[in-house]
Amino acid sequence: MARTERPAERPARAAAGPAVPTVELHRHFEAGLTPETVARLAARHGLVQVRTRSGQLVPGVDPQDPASVRRYYDGVSRGLAGPGGFDRFVEAFGLPLSVLRSIEDLEEAVFDELVACAAAGSLHTELRGSPFSYQEQIRAPVEDIAAALVQGVDRAWTERGASGAFILAFSRHKGLGHPAEPPARRQADAVARLAAGLHRADRPVGLDMAGYPEDAFPPRAFERALRPAREAGVPLTIHAGEQGVPPGFESAPPAFVVDAVERLGARRIGHGTSLCASAAARALVRERGVGVECCPVSNDRLGFMPLDRHPLPRFLEEGLLASISTDDPLLFGPFSVADTFAAVSGPLRLDREAELRLARNAIATAFVTEDRRAQLAARFDAAVGASSGAKR
Numbered sequence: 001m002a003r004t005e006r007p008a009e010r011p012a013r014a015a016a017g018p019a020v021p022t023v024e025l026h027r028h029f030e031a032g033l034t035p036e037t038v039a040r041l042a043a044r045h046g047l048v049q050v051r052t053r054s055g056q057l058v059p060g061v062d063p064q065d066p067a068s069v070r071r072y073y074d075g076v077s078r079g080l081a082g083p084g085g086f087d088r089f090v091e092a093f094g095l096p097l098s099v100l101r102s103i104e105d106l107e108e109a110v111f112d113e114l115v116a117c118a119a120a121g122s123l124h125t126e127l128r129g130s131p132f133s134y135q136e137q138i139r140a141p142v143e144d145i146a147a148a149l150v151q152g153v154d155r156a157w158t159e160r161g162a163s164g165a166f167i168l169a170f171s172r173h174k175g176l177g178h179p180a181e182p183p184a185r186r187q188a189d190a191v192a193r194l195a196a197g198l199h200r201a202d203r204p205v206g207l208d209m210a211g212y213p214e215d216a217f218p219p220r221a222f223e224r225a226l227r228p229a230r231e232a233g234v235p236l237t238i239h240a241g242e243q244g245v246p247p248g249f250e251s252a253p254p255a256f257v258v259d260a261v262e263r264l265g266a267r268r269i270g271h272g273t274s275l276c277a278s279a280a281a282r283a284l285v286r287e288r289g290v291g292v293e294c295c296p297v298s299n300d301r302l303g304f305m306p307l308d309r310h311p312l313p314r315f316l317e318e319g320l321l322a323s324i325s326t327d328d329p330l331l332f333g334p335f336s337v338a339d340t341f342a343a344v345s346g347p348l349r350l351d352r353e354a355e356l357r358l359a360r361n362a363i364a365t366a367f368v369t370e371d372r373r374a375q376l377a378a379r380f381d382a383a384v385g386a387s388s389g390a391k392r
């Protein structure tokens with residue numbers, strides 16, 4: 001099957017009626033920095049070279065030039081499908097991580113990203129990232145790093161009315177080291193305790209498990225490590241059912257999604273693409289009201305699921321609480337949910353009703369207080385001229 005072309009940066013909107021506000025639940029913070037922000041931070045710190053995550057020099061890229069940064073990621077995104085693609089994907093995080101060099105950078109960049117997303121039509125945006133990843137460049141305790149990320153979210157709301165949340169993430173492959181190893185090698189327990197400490201009923205902080213590969217580190221292995229977060233009421237989302245390919249999805253079967261829900265108490269699933277292979281798993285997700293954070297452009301770029309075969313339309317037809325997100329816009333292209341929808345609505349035959357439903361599902365499954373959820377639903381209804389609220 002021919003791969004789809006990389007979507008244009010700003011495709012024309014085709015839907016009739018007032019512009020539909022969006023809500024984004026799955027956006028990796030450092031991979032959501034714009035080329036302009038990357039360049040500004042690179043200039044601040046005098047960075048003149050781009051290196052991969054593992055430290056290899058990337059020749060010919062000027063980190064202080066947004067156009068050069070954009071060209072770099074255009075090239076990266078074209079080469080991710082196929083063998084070794086996920087490793088190249090992880091390597092490409094080297095640049096955004098290298099420009100975040102202080103606690104102040106983190107807070108400011110979270111603030112800026114949430115404000116930028118709001119300006120692009122997002123009523124509410126949830127960013128996620130691993131404090132241990134940022135600690136590779138910033139000499140500070142992970143507690144201070146996590147607090148700065150949450151502070152950026154709080155400021156965006158109080159100073160600009162830009163609604164957001166931060167989801168503290170860890171890498172599954174660095175999650176379960178021996179107790180004698182440093183916390184950076186046993187991140188699951190450390191991040192679960194961090195999230196439990198920062199989460200408040202009136203200001204939720206979420207928890208996410210990301211990383212590769214899923215089949216070597218299935219959700220059930222993390223049941224005990226994540227218990228402190230569960231017991232503190234931290235809302236969990238788990239990357240699950242992403243890293244397999246049709247028809248069998250052997251590397252990320254729907255059973256992983258089931259385990260994430262039943263054993264870890266996940267309220268949302270990152271991707272969940274392999275749910276298309278199991279009616280029973282979809283029924284469980286629907287009955288439990290679990291959100292499914294679909295990122296069709298990402299799944300296509302990484303070679304897991306061709307865009308025109310993505311199961312998002314089926315999830316919507318069956319009443320799953322599916323929403324749509326960018327995942328890693330710096331790497332994949334469309335920077336907003338609106339532009340992502342414009343890029344996928346043709347291949348997936350999604351109409352305005354679907355666009356509305358995706359946003360309502362995101363509001364219903366956002367990691368927010370019930371007060372904020374009602375505010376978001378009211379703002380949404382006012383914008384689209386509807387009377388029905390977001391359904392839980």
Ligand SMILES: [Zn+2]
Pocket residue numbers: 026028210239270327
């Ligand atoms: Zn993700």
